[in-house]
Structures are given as C-alpha cells and as structure tokens.
Amino acid sequence: MLGRTLSASILGIKPTCDVDKGNCEATVTQNVVSFLALYLIALGTGDIKPCVSSFGADQFDDAAAAEKVHKASFFNWFYFFINIGALIGASLLVWIQENVGWGLGFGIPAVAMAIAVVRFFSGTRLYRHQKPGGSPLTRLCQVVVASVRKYKVEVPEESKLLYEIDANTESAIQGSRKLDHTNGLR
Structure with a gap:
C-alpha cells in the first residue's frame, strides 16, 4: 500500500500528465514501481484473505456454549465490517482520488492497513493457536x-x-x- 501511495505522490515516481492533451506517459521505472506495488498487494491479499476468518474462528472454543454464541457474533461483525470497508473503498476513496488526489486516495488505506497490522500484532500473546x-x-x-x-x-x-x-x-x-x-x- 505504501508503494502505491508513493507511486501516486512522489514526482519522480508519479507519471506526468498533460491535462490539455489528455494523455499521461509513464516511464519504465514508474511502471515497474507501480506494478510491483500492485503485485505485492495481490500477494499479500492472497496470503491473508483465506486465513483471517479461519484464524478468527480458532479464537473460540466450540465446546463452550457461550463461546459458540460469540463465534457467531464474531462472523456477523467480521463480514459487516468487510462490506463496510468495500463500500467506503468503492465510494468515498474513489471520490477522494478523483476530486482531491490519488496520493491521498491511496494514503488513507495505507495508514488504515498500518494501524490494522500494529493492532493485530499487539494482541499476539492473547491469541489461541490451534495445532494443525x-x-x-x-x-x-x-x-x-x-x-x-x-x-x-x-x-x-x-x-x-x-x-x-x-x-x-x-x-x-x-x-x-x-x-x-x-x-x-x-
């Protein structure tokens, strides 16, 4: 996410655009930075997406009736916030990218991702780890x-x-x- 933010913000990495002619030209280096960032996002998403819900389910003990209820509640909130994030990403962030700037449009999710990673790792000692x-x-x-x-x-x-x-x-x-x-x- 940081790579996408930098490729949309820093003048040497950001493609130059001629507004009057309506064209944008990217150099080889700018393309490499931009696509490398996209590939890293795809790789990270592919690694974490299938694991997040399973890891969340592992935090609950199916033998305890109260935890079964909490597990169902967890999945309700989990998918609710997934959909809220998709809604914000497809509406508010697109509006910010089009009307304010691409750097800020990519920067906001980059900061949100950094906060999520720090928050996730801060709870590492509290997690239940199921043996494979x-x-x-x-x-x-x-x-x-x-x-x-x-x-x-x-x-x-x-x-x-x-x-x-x-x-x-x-x-x-x-x-x-x-x-x-x-x-x-x-």
Whole structure:
C-alpha cells in the first residue's frame, strides 16, 4: 500500500500528465514501481484473505456454549465490517482520488492497513493457536471418498449412534477438533 501511495505522490515516481492533451506517459521505472506495488498487494491479499476468518474462528472454543454464541457474533461483525470497508473503498476513496488526489486516495488505506497490522500484532500473546491436524487436502479427499462410498447409508436419528460421539473431546485425527453433528448438507 505504501508503494502505491508513493507511486501516486512522489514526482519522480508519479507519471506526468498533460491535462490539455489528455494523455499521461509513464516511464519504465514508474511502471515497474507501480506494478510491483500492485503485485505485492495481490500477494499479500492472497496470503491473508483465506486465513483471517479461519484464524478468527480458532479464537473460540466450540465446546463452550457461550463461546459458540460469540463465534457467531464474531462472523456477523467480521463480514459487516468487510462490506463496510468495500463500500467506503468503492465510494468515498474513489471520490477522494478523483476530486482531491490519488496520493491521498491511496494514503488513507495505507495508514488504515498500518494501524490494522500494529493492532493485530499487539494482541499476539492473547491469541489461541490451534495445532494443525495434517494436510487439509488429504482431509478433503477423505470426505469426498467417504461421501461417495456411503451415499446410500441411512443416518441414525439418535446422534449417540454416530461415529466419535462419546465423552472423549479429542478427535481420532491427531491435532483436530470434533465437529458438531448437523443435518446441514445432508
């Protein structure tokens, strides 16, 4: 984000525009700085997007009823603020870029990102860290194979008759948690 802000603000990096002719010309260096910043944003977004909601879910204990409620509330607020951020980005920041300047339009989200990173790392000692339970790809393949093999199996009405529904809180898979039984995706 800082790279995009600099490429829109600093005269040596910012492309020069002739307002009367309506054209902007960027040098090779200006293109490299601008596209490098865009690629870094894409790389960072691709790294963090799939992990944020999972990491947030790991902060709650599914065994505690109160924490299950807090987990649902977390996801409601999480997606609410994701959509508010998208709304602000697609409206207010675009207006600022068009009417005030591109440097400020990129600078505001850069500062917001810096504040978010500092705030995230300031809570590191308080986070719950779940141990990985093996390869998620293996688990996904196991589910697909099991569902194909057992598509005709009748599910018992009583959940006590299901696999792994005893008093033991650990899953048979090392490092994994048990999932609650649900009739969803039947």
